[in-house]
Amino acid sequence: MIRVIFNRKGGVGKSTLTCNLAAAAAKAGKKTLIVDLDPQGNTTSYLGHSSKDDVVGISEYFESTIAYRYRDFAPIDFVRETGFENLHLVSANVALIDLETKLEAKHKIYKLKDFLAKLAQEFDEIWLDTPPDLNFYTLSALIAADRVLVPFDCDAFSRDALFDLMESIAEIREDHNDGLEIEGIVINQFQERARLPGAAVEELKNAGLKVLSPYISSSVIIRESHQNRTPLVFMQASHKVAKQFEALYASLSRKRRGKKAA
Numbered sequence: 323m324i325r326v327i328f329n330r331k332g333g334v335g336k337s338t339l340t341c342n343l344a345a346a347a348a349k350a351g352k353k354t355l356i357v358d359l360d361p362q363g364n365t366t367s368y369l370g371h372s373s374k375d376d377v378v379g380i381s382e383y384f385e386s387t388i389a390y391r392y393r394d395f396a397p398i399d400f401v402r403e404t405g406f407e408n409l410h411l412v413s414a415n416v417a418l419i420d421l422e423t424k425l426e427a428k429h430k431i432y433k434l435k436d437f438l439a440k441l442a443q444e445f446d447e448i449w450l451d452t453p454p455d456l457n458f459y460t461l462s463a464l465i466a467a468d469r470v471l472v473p474f475d476c477d478a479f480s481r482d483a484l485f486d487l488m489e490s491i492a493e494i495r496e497d498h499n500d501g502l503e504i505e506g507i508v509i510n511q512f513q514e515r516a517r518l519p520g521a522a523v524e525e526l527k528n529a530g531l532k533v534l535s536p537y538i539s540s541s542v543i544i545r546e547s548h549q550n551r552t553p554l555v556f557m558q559a560s561h562k563v564a565k566q567f568e569a570l571y572a573s574l575s576r577k578r579r580g581k582k583a584a
Contacts, residue, residue: 332454346571348408358414379413476519509537
């Protein structure tokens with residue numbers, strides 16, 4: 323199973339969701355891989371690694387598709403260990419920015435799909451974190467993925483852009499990846515006692531969008547987990563928000579098993 327977390331809007335918590343849902347998968351015993359496709363490298367940092375070290379990652383893989391460097395590397399050679407059991411990483415760095423134009427010019431849009439298809443033989447689950455833009459790397463991820471999760475932070479700007487985003491994903495599915503499924507909307511940074519977030523979520527439901535539960539609550543402990551470079555699921559498993567991540571992952575797993583049985 324390959325999942326991508328995507329929204330064009332920044333600040334909706336893509337990296338936080340990716341790392342914590344993948345951590346929940348790893349905690350459940352799944353051999354799990356996270357691929358960071360964002361030049362900012364927030365996911366790489368969150369998992370305790372530096373985007374400026376000398377360990378090869380996704381930039382070096384993409385470089386190997388247009389140059390002779392790293393041509394003798396197998397896909398697994400671009401994967402690094404993390405300090406967390408069952409959780410592995412393909413890191414990102416700012417070199418992705420300079421590579422993008424070259425990759426587009428040489429039509430390498432399906433290379434990530436080939437790369438992940440081989441890694442899917444090694445891992446039970448693969449999670450992709452994307453930049454806040456529908457660029458080469460995000461499109462590559464959507465072409466390669468089985469499922470897409472869309473974070474929603476209950477902001478008016480997110481709501482207004484969400485319907486356009488759904489149309490873009492539908493177009494990508496039609497043109498490039500007919501197996502891609504919108505798994506649902508993940509409600510992130512939810513404030514239960516505030517009126518506007520609840521109203522925004524109800525509007526999505528009334529529009530027929532698939533809103534997943536439980537919602538992920540807003541909490542300062544998320545910033546603490548970023549600072550500690552440890553997903554909350556591992557840092558403080560007893561916290562309410564950590565339990566929400568685990569419950570959301572369990573819900574996704576149950577739905578997947580139910581579809582297989584059907």
